[in-house]
Amino acid sequence: MAAIELKGLTKVYPGGVKALDSLDLEIPDGEFFALLGPSGCGKTTLLRTIAGLETATGGAIVIGDRDVTGVQPGARDVAMVFQDYALFPHMDVTDNIAYPLRIKKVAKAARAEKAREVGERLGLAHLMDRRPGQLSGGQQQRVALARVMATQAQAFLFDEPLSNLDARLRLEARTFLKKLQRELGVTTVFVTHDQAEALAMADRMAVMENGLIRQIGTPAEVFQRPANTFVASFIGSTPMNLLDGQVRGERLEVAGCKLPVPSSVEGRLSEGEQIVYGVRPEYMTYSAEPVEGAFGGRVSIMENLGAAHLVTLEVNDTLVQVVVPEGSEPPLGAEGFAVPKDGRALVYRDGNVV
Amino acid sequence: MTRHIVGRIGFYTLIALLMAFFTVPLLWLAAAPFTSDPTYEVSLPDFTFTNFQAILEHPYALGSLYNSLLLAVGTAVLVVLLAALAAYALSRVRMPGRDALLYALLLLSSIITGTAAMVPLFQLAVELNLIDSQLGLILILTGGLLPAAIFMLKDFMDSTPKSYEESARVFGASPLQIVGHVVVPLVRPGLATIGVWAIANVWGNFLMPYLLLSDIEKQPGAVIMFTLYTEGGQANLPLLSTFGLLYSVPVVLMYLFVSKKYGFRFHGGIKR
Amino acid sequence: MAQATSHPKARYSADAAGLGTPRAAAFIAPAMALIAVFLVFPALWVIYLGLTNYRLTGLAAAEPQFVGLDNFVKAVSDEGFWNSAWLTVQFVLGSAVIGQVVLGFTIAWLLRDRQGPLKRVVEGLVILAWILPGAVVSFLWIALLDRDGGTLNALLGIPGFAWLLDHPMLSIIIFNTWRGTAFSMMLYGAALGNVPPSHLESARLAGASGWQQLRDVVFPHIRGHILTNLLLISLWTFNDFTPFLLTAGGPDHKSEVLAVHVYNVALRGGELGFGAAVSTIILLINLVVAVFYLRLLRRKS
Numbered sequence: 001m002a003a004i005e006l007k008g009l010t011k012v013y014p015g016g017v018k019a020l021d022s023l024d025l026e027i028p029d030g031e032f033f034a035l036l037g038p039s040g041c042g043k044t045t046l047l048r049t050i051a052g053l054e055t056a057t058g059g060a061i062v063i064g065d066r067d068v069t070g071v072q073p074g075a076r077d078v079a080m081v082f083q084d085y086a087l088f089p090h091m092d093v094t095d096n097i098a099y100p101l102r103i104k105k106v107a108k109a110a111r112a113e114k115a116r117e118v119g120e121r122l123g124l125a126h127l128m129d130r131r132p133g134q135l136s137g138g139q140q141q142r143v144a145l146a147r148v149m150a151t152q153a154q155a156f157l158f159d160e161p162l163s164n165l166d167a168r169l170r171l172e173a174r175t176f177l178k179k180l181q182r183e184l185g186v187t188t189v190f191v192t193h194d195q196a197e198a199l200a201m202a203d204r205m206a207v208m209e210n211g212l213i214r215q216i217g218t219p220a221e222v223f224q225r226p227a228n229t230f231v232a233s234f235i236g237s238t239p240m241n242l243l244d245g246q247v248r249g250e251r252l253e254v255a256g257c258k259l260p261v262p263s264s265v266e267g268r269l270s271e272g273e274q275i276v277y278g279v280r281p282e283y284m285t286y287s288a289e290p291v292e293g294a295f296g297g298r299v300s301i302m303e304n305l306g307a308a309h310l311v312t313l314e315v316n317d318t319l320v321q322v323v324v325p326e327g328s329e330p331p332l333g334a335e336g337f338a339v340p341k342d343g344r345a346l347v348y349r350d351g352n353v354v
Numbered sequence: 355m356t357r358h359i360v361g362r363i364g365f366y367t368l369i370a371l372l373m374a375f376f377t378v379p380l381l382w383l384a385a386a387p388f389t390s391d392p393t394y395e396v397s398l399p400d401f402t403f404t405n406f407q408a409i410l411e412h413p414y415a416l417g418s419l420y421n422s423l424l425l426a427v428g429t430a431v432l433v434v435l436l437a438a439l440a441a442y443a444l445s446r447v448r449m450p451g452r453d454a455l456l457y458a459l460l461l462l463s464s465i466i467t468g469t470a471a472m473v474p475l476f477q478l479a480v481e482l483n484l485i486d487s488q489l490g491l492i493l494i495l496t497g498g499l500l501p502a503a504i505f506m507l508k509d510f511m512d513s514t515p516k517s518y519e520e521s522a523r524v525f526g527a528s529p530l531q532i533v534g535h536v537v538v539p540l541v542r543p544g545l546a547t548i549g550v551w552a553i554a555n556v557w558g559n560f561l562m563p564y565l566l567l568s569d570i571e572k573q574p575g576a577v578i579m580f581t582l583y584t585e586g587g588q589a590n591l592p593l594l595s596t597f598g599l600l601y602s603v604p605v606v607l608m609y610l611f612v613s614k615k616y617g618f619r620f621h622g623g624i625k626r
Numbered sequence: 627m628a629q630a631t632s633h634p635k636a637r638y639s640a641d642a643a644g645l646g647t648p649r650a651a652a653f654i655a656p657a658m659a660l661i662a663v664f665l666v667f668p669a670l671w672v673i674y675l676g677l678t679n680y681r682l683t684g685l686a687a688a689e690p691q692f693v694g695l696d697n698f699v700k701a702v703s704d705e706g707f708w709n710s711a712w713l714t715v716q717f718v719l720g721s722a723v724i725g726q727v728v729l730g731f732t733i734a735w736l737l738r739d740r741q742g743p744l745k746r747v748v749e750g751l752v753i754l755a756w757i758l759p760g761a762v763v764s765f766l767w768i769a770l771l772d773r774d775g776g777t778l779n780a781l782l783g784i785p786g787f788a789w790l791l792d793h794p795m796l797s798i799i800i801f802n803t804w805r806g807t808a809f810s811m812m813l814y815g816a817a818l819g820n821v822p823p824s825h826l827e828s829a830r831l832a833g834a835s836g837w838q839q840l841r842d843v844v845f846p847h848i849r850g851h852i853l854t855n856l857l858l859i860s861l862w863t864f865n866d867f868t869p870f871l872l873t874a875g876g877p878d879h880k881s882e883v884l885a886v887h888v889y890n891v892a893l894r895g896g897e898l899g900f901g902a903a904v905s906t907i908i909l910l911i912n913l914v915v916a917v918f919y920l921r922l923l924r925r926k927s
Binding site: 074078 | 518535
Binding site: 365368369372373375376377378379380381382383386393394395396432436437439440442443444446447448449457459460461462464465466467468469470471472473474475476477478493494496497498500501504516519520522523529532533537554557558560561565575576577579580583584594598601602605606609 | 641642643644645646647649650651653654656657658660661663664665666667668669671672675680729732733736744747748751752753754755757758759760761762763764765766767768769770772774775776777778780781804807861865866867868871874884885888889892893898901902905908909912913915916917919920
């Protein structure tokens with residue numbers, strides 16, 4: 001097991017496209033770390049650069065206390081699960097799991113034994129003679145996991161490990177993966193474009209955009225306090241309300257409503273300043289009665305979220321969304337008020353949180 | 355309703371005519387070998403096998419089939435081996451000038467045909483002392499088939515995910531181990547297709563061996579077949595029919611094998 | 627030690643197996659060497675030969691002389707060359723552009739929605755004509771067309787009709803149509819399979835007749851395939867040497883297409899220089915068609 005450290009890591013593709021822009025990152029030993037971002041943000045390039053499948057154009061990668069920047073992928077002591085699992089179609093499950101050991105010249109009997117042991121642990125015991133083509137998506141994923149476990153590598157790298165599973169299986173696999181990682185205690189970096197997946201599984205995560213890391217933190221930190229409007233709009237299953245506003249005396253004027261200045265930014269704003277006011281729909285309470293310091297408007301759309309409703313208020317031509325628990329849905333067209341919870345409303349100046 | 359019936363009648367008439375057009379020329383090959391004393395006209399065979407005796411007695415017939423096999427397999431092995439190496443490197447490594455090279459290959463394979471190159475190839479064979487050399491002919495045939503083979507195989511390899519190789523690589527496999535453990539098993543269907551394609555091409559090729567092999571003991575089936583029906587005197591129909599059949603059967607079997615095993619993959623130029 | 631060091635030796639970027647450029651070059655080299663010696667060099671040499679008075683035997687065989695464009699001038703003013711060129715045009719237009727395309731498309735269209743034995747048998751027969759060795763099918767047609775004992779004359783009730791002697795061009799055109807239709811049939815079969823059924827269905831719902839469906843839905847969809855097919859089979863037919871096996875160009879040069887003409891002039895007649903000039907012209911024509919074809923491919927991708 002080992003920590004991973006990136007120092008000023010840069011990757012420029014031939015043709016000048018900057019996929020990674022001088023990244024610094026420390027992943028402590030045993031952590032389950034997520035790389036999250038929209039497609040094209042560089043998260044997969046970063047993972048592949050750690051694996052050695054891409055060559056860094058600048059900076060350094062340290063695994064444990066070894067600088068592996070110029071080292072061949074096979075000599076880095078990492079193991080990787082690919083998005084399509086890359087199980088060799090011409091080998092059965094045993095041979096697939098044992099393949100890394102075959103490369104390490106482990107005797108045939110010993111590696112079959114190891115494959116059986118790992119396979120058993122992942123519930124594959126009855127499938128060991130099958131070819132990957134005869135397995136379901138979930139089984140294939142577990143074979144791919146078994147294969148990296150057989151390597152006993154210093155770190156695991158997962159590229160979108162859940163994206164090839166159907167929606168139901170994905171939730172199950174999420175729990176399974178998290179449990180497995182905890183038990184093995186191997187430093188694991190995984191790439192995903194699904195913010196819910198990253199929030200659910202990771203110990204810590206990095207949100208990336210255009211080759212840059214926009215925020216690093218625990219899922220709770222990133223969800224509650226997005227460092228910038230990009231992260232704010234990317235994280236969360238319902239989009240965060242990001243509304244233009246202005247500082248007016250002791251109040252903020254947003255969408256024509258007067259709101260109290262959040263306590264976290266008190267004294268750090270100047271009069272008349274243009275700001276962006278950010279608050280998640282989940283961090284507001286709904287009231288049918290007029291409330292001081294709230295968004296007041298007309299209920300224009302209701303969306304069912306299952307156990308709650310997402311209510312869209314039309315507030316002076318601006319749309320503000322608020323989550324309402326089941327049982328207290330307002331009728332369409334009614335007058336309603338959304339009250340930001342103190343400590344959960346954020347103010348952004350030039351795109352960054354104040 | 356009547357329109358429908360007229361349409362059906364029209365359809366089956368057309369199909370029957372087409373089938374007749376494509377079947378009638380083939381009938382002789384099916385019937386004559388099994389007919390005692392066959393003539394040019396197709397007649398119902400009496401299912402004799404005496405005609406095959408003629409093959410055994412002919413001094414060059416069986417030998418020519420062996421020569422065909424030698425040329426075809428020799429060329430196919432060379433084509434598959436060399437094309438696979440080149441196609442793999444071209445598919446996986448982005449080298450400077452790669453696209454231009456591929457374009458040139460495609461262009462070459464379509465413009466330099468046996469017809470256009472027969473004069474200089476004959477000259478070349480004379481200069482290099484390759485007349486009557488089966489190895490020389492194999493090399494010339496290989497050179498002619500390689501561009502198309504490289505192109506088809508590269509296409510095939512491009513459609514094979516790279517993640518298999520990358521995965522093996524992260525586990526520490528060396529490039530040669532990757533090729534041996536992963537790439538060759540994965541592209542085996544492509545290699546088989548190209549092999550069969552090359553064999554079929556050489557097996558049926560008449561011009562090059564006709565041009566470059568004058569020693570009758572070295573000539574393949576195509577040339578012997580031609581000699582059998584153009585040499586003076588009355589054509590030996592029992593011999594021609596049985597030899598033609600024996601010489602054709604491997605091609606048909608190969609076709610059946612390929613279409614059964616891989617489905618008839620449409621490669622644009624599976625046969626030229 | 628772990629400072630921002632750069633790694634200019636991008637040893638394995640864009641290289642899935644970590645092969646590296648030197649090894650990759652070594653993989654490509656043997657194939658390229660064979661292609662260079664036995665394909666490219668002959669093509670270049672034929673141009674040079676065309677500029678000499680090379681002969682198979684005699685004085686000029688030992689010491690060929692540079693004669694400039696004489697051979698080309700001779701070719702262009704030679705009646706035999708123009709005769710062959712005209713016959714080649716007939717051969718390509720008749721057997722490929724008309725025969726194979728029309729027949730191939732017709733079969734593909736008739737069988738487009740069919741499954742089962744009928745389709746398999748018809749396709750199998752057409753493909754059989756294509757895959758059997760040229761030397762064998764040539765003789766099958768010689769037998770079929772034989773003046774006195776041939777099956778065709780017996781079927782048509784016209785004994786003594788000398789197909790190969792009196793109508794050699796017609797014979798090789800029909801022969802080559804028969805031999806080469808399979809490619810067009812398969813290509814159009816694949817193309818028709820790619821016409822979205824919903825387009826045909828909406829045309830049918832709008833009341834379009836069979837012909838209207840063909841014109842308005844099918845042809846616009848497969849236009850690219852038709853062009854590809856035309857260029858490829860024209861190229862192949864143009865370079866086809868099989869007529870030699872049937873008529874050897876005769877009688878009296880009446881079926882001597884260019885491919886056969888080159889052979890007869892250069893290798894039978896021994897005039898290598900003159901034959902090379904004709905070969906060069908063939909190469910140029912091939913080049914023009916191939917460039918058209920590759921342009922088309924590139925536009926499609």
